[in-house]
Amino acid sequence: MSTTERDPLLRINKLGKTYPAARGSTDRVVILKDIELDIARGEFITVIGPSGCGKTTLMDCVAGLTKYDSGSIEIDGSRVEGPGPDRAVVFQQSSLLPWRTIERNVAYGGEMLRWDKTVLRQRVQEAIDVVGLGGYEKHHPHQLSGGMQQRANLARALVLDAPVVLMDEPFGALDAMTKKTMQDELLAVSARIGSTVIFITHDIEEAVYLGDRVVLLRPRPGEVDTVYDVPFARPRPRELVDSPEFRALTSELSHRLQEVASRRTTSDGGPGNREEASIPDNPINARIEKP
Amino acid sequence: MATTTTQGVASRRRPRPYVRVEISSRQRLFLGTAGVVGVLAIWQIASSTGILSPTLASSPEQMWQAAVSLTKSGVLGAAALSSAQLFITGFAIAAVAGIILGIVLGWFTRVAAVLNPWVSILYATPRIAFVPLIIVWAGIGFRAQVVMVVLNAIFPIIVNVAAGVHNSDRQLLRVARSFNAGTFDVLRSVALPGAVPFIITGVRQGMMMALVGTVVAEYFVGNTGIGGLIFTAGVTLDTATAFVGAAIFAIAALILSAILGATESRVNRWRS
Numbered sequence: 001m002s003t004t005e006r007d008p009l010l011r012i013n014k015l016g017k018t019y020p021a022a023r024g025s026t027d028r029v030v031i032l033k034d035i036e037l038d039i040a041r042g043e044f045i046t047v048i049g050p051s052g053c054g055k056t057t058l059m060d061c062v063a064g065l066t067k068y069d070s071g072s073i074e075i076d077g078s079r080v081e082g083p084g085p086d087r088a089v090v091f092q093q094s095s096l097l098p099w100r101t102i103e104r105n106v107a108y109g110g111e112m113l114r115w116d117k118t119v120l121r122q123r124v125q126e127a128i129d130v131v132g133l134g135g136y137e138k139h140h141p142h143q144l145s146g147g148m149q150q151r152a153n154l155a156r157a158l159v160l161d162a163p164v165v166l167m168d169e170p171f172g173a174l175d176a177m178t179k180k181t182m183q184d185e186l187l188a189v190s191a192r193i194g195s196t197v198i199f200i201t202h203d204i205e206e207a208v209y210l211g212d213r214v215v216l217l218r219p220r221p222g223e224v225d226t227v228y229d230v231p232f233a234r235p236r237p238r239e240l241v242d243s244p245e246f247r248a249l250t251s252e253l254s255h256r257l258q259e260v261a262s263r264r265t266t267s268d269g270g271p272g273n274r275e276e277a278s279i280p281d282n283p284i285n286a287r288i289e290k291p
Numbered sequence: 292m293a294t295t296t297t298q299g300v301a302s303r304r305r306p307r308p309y310v311r312v313e314i315s316s317r318q319r320l321f322l323g324t325a326g327v328v329g330v331l332a333i334w335q336i337a338s339s340t341g342i343l344s345p346t347l348a349s350s351p352e353q354m355w356q357a358a359v360s361l362t363k364s365g366v367l368g369a370a371a372l373s374s375a376q377l378f379i380t381g382f383a384i385a386a387v388a389g390i391i392l393g394i395v396l397g398w399f400t401r402v403a404a405v406l407n408p409w410v411s412i413l414y415a416t417p418r419i420a421f422v423p424l425i426i427v428w429a430g431i432g433f434r435a436q437v438v439m440v441v442l443n444a445i446f447p448i449i450v451n452v453a454a455g456v457h458n459s460d461r462q463l464l465r466v467a468r469s470f471n472a473g474t475f476d477v478l479r480s481v482a483l484p485g486a487v488p489f490i491i492t493g494v495r496q497g498m499m500m501a502l503v504g505t506v507v508a509e510y511f512v513g514n515t516g517i518g519g520l521i522f523t524a525g526v527t528l529d530t531a532t533a534f535v536g537a538a539i540f541a542i543a544a545l546i547l548s549a550i551l552g553a554t555e556s557r558v559n560r561w562r563s
Contacts, residue, residue: 083468083471089469091466097481097484099487108467109470111480112473112480
């Protein structure tokens with residue numbers, strides 16, 4: 001049973017986005033086509049797909065950093081037209097302002113929203129403690145390791161307490177050990193705060209471990225290929241990763257991902273829970289739509 | 292005659308392999324001091340023995356005597372003060388106006404498109420070419436001299452500041468937008484701090500150009516200050532005084548450079 005019928009917080013409805021094919025050209029490349037996704041409050045959605053499937057563009061559209069060409073994105077009923085306090089973004093590069101201390105970096109979002117200084121200071125301290133950077137408030141980013149910088153990046157987003165948190169491969173540049181630690185911390189934090197998360201990743205195991213549902217996108221044009229339910233109960237122990245059910249799901253995903261990456265169009269039957277898999281009737285290749 | 296080697300090709304002896312010479316800082320200090328002292332000594336000896344004409348080439352001893360007498364009579368002090376006033380006034384105006392204009396040009400693309408050709412033209416022109424026009428428009432008083440200094444100093448500042456603001460880190464701008472920063476928020480919190488190294492480079496170049504402008508102004512736009520002192524000394528063949536003046540400018544340049552260098556490293560701490 002899908003939770004989305006109960007309480008969809010975020011509705012993506014026939015979302016489309018195109019870019020000009022080349023400088024000055026009137027041809028357009030379709031990056032995203034007819035993306036449909038309903039996400040419930042508190043749901044953790046992971047998005048995977050091969051390069052060029054538009055994952056980052058999708059996130060940019062939801063974040064309000066890019067205008068989309070067709071369809072709509074609604075959060076709690078209101079249309080997304082630009083950035084807003086209801087969405088927080090965690091980019092892949094930690095992108096902290098190098099001339100600010102960790103404290104002042106984490107405070108950035110609240111500063112831009114003109115929050116009361118006392119309230120902000122408290123929220124910043126909480127966020128720093130939650131990600132385990134207590135004691136490093138006065139440090140500068142260059143004094144911290146990559147993993148710690150990424151934690152600060154996460155803290156910066158958490159301060160906003162935004163209903164929707166968007167994360168674009170935030171752990172992609174970390175080593176395996178730090179990655180696992182950060183994944184578990186993220187699960188703990190988002191469970192506690194109850195945020196709705198859209199998490200983009202290349203790592204299938206990460207996608208299944210973290211997500212309530214996994215959205216697989218196929219490229220050229222970017223479309224939703226399959227949405228997989230991840231049936232494992234929370235909280236999830238790290239050992240889950242070795243269980244046969246987990247392995248079955250990751251291998252199904254892996255198989256499908258490979259198919260989609262090499263542009264084959266057949267969907268195969270297999271174990272695991274799946275919602276509608278759409279089968280396109282045209283071969284998947286770059287579609288140039290003339291105006 | 293060339294000899295044949297076992298390789299069958301005629302060759303001379305192989306050159307010694309290149310090894311970079313490394314010396315300790317102590318050796319460096321010693322050699323450096325020796326160089327300065329040596330040149331001064333040779334100069335003094337050449338002057339005293341008449342190899343170099345004492346009138347034309349002067350000597351360290353004469354320089355010293357001139358410096359002492361000028362200081363005692365208060366002439367050197369007054370001239371230095373006058374030059375300092377001119378330099379500081381001109382540089383301050385150039386710095387403030389230059390930074391503001393640089394930010395405007397770096398941030399507002401359309402304004403930059405309109406003004407950049409003019410900036411390029413004026414930056415490329417040797418400002419000394421404008422001296423006669425400045426005299427026509429502003430006379431030869433303090434105000435005209437300040438104009439000269441400002442004209443000289445402002446362009447490197449504008450150009451560097453604009454470059455710094457314009458070339459802000461794209462990813463940081465994206466982050467700022469995602470956190471709901473408005474246009475002026477982005478300018479204030481991301482573009483300007485990021486441009487600081489460029490601003491400092493510009494200000495440092497501007498400072499050196501302001502010094503040049505001061506000398507030029509004091510030569511050609513009213514004979515005041517140390518520049519005027521040098522000019523008059525040259526005309527009267529008082530080479531000792533002329534050297535003293537030049538040395539004062541050299542010392543000033545070194546001090547300014549050192550101060551700015553220290554500021555630069557403090558500001559760039561977080562870059563390491």
